[in-house]
Amino acid sequence: EVIAALARVKNYVDTGAFLAIQAAGAAVLPQAESLARDYVAGFKERRDAMLPVLRAQGFEPETPEATMYLWVPLPEGVASAAFARRALEEAGVVTLAGSGFGAGGEGFFRIALTVAAPRLVEAAERLGRVLAAV
Numbered sequence: 001e002v003i004a005a006l007a008r009v010k011n012y013v014d015t016g017a018f019l020a021i022q023a024a025g026a027a028v029l030p031q032a033e034s035l036a037r038d039y040v041a042g043f044k045e046r047r048d049a050m051l052p053v054l055r056a057q058g059f060e061p062e063t064p065e066a067t068m069y070l071w072v073p074l075p076e077g078v079a080s081a082a083f084a085r086r087a088l089e090e091a092g093v094v095t096l097a098g099s100g101f102g103a104g105g106e107g108f109f110r111i112a113l114t115v116a117a118p119r120l121v122e123a124a125e126r127l128g129r130v131l132a133a134v
Helices: 002-014 019-056 080-091 117-133
Strands: 069-073 108-112
Touching: 019 069, 019 117, 080 108, 080 117, 108 117
Parallel strands: none
Antiparallel strands: 069 108
């Protein structure tokens, strides 16, 4: 009985987000749209910096409209897991093999636009060297 009662109290006390976190979230909610615009602009800037360099290296990515990732097709016959492994080992660039997202992802890799544009440009150049060696 005592344990059951304590379990109920515990459930009421610490289920959900910590109250201070809830208060902080509520305080910034009125500014959410402007904050989101800033984030979107940053991802667009990084996307626009990386795409032309990837294309110059021989990749053919489409231009996504709203994402923090690029989904990049690989040439016919290049396995996504093998490419991702080589990208990491030979170029020091972390990508995710498309095959990790299911059978439809084979032949693609994903790269996050979460670092500064100059680093993404350098990563695209390095990925081009990996592609040339495949």
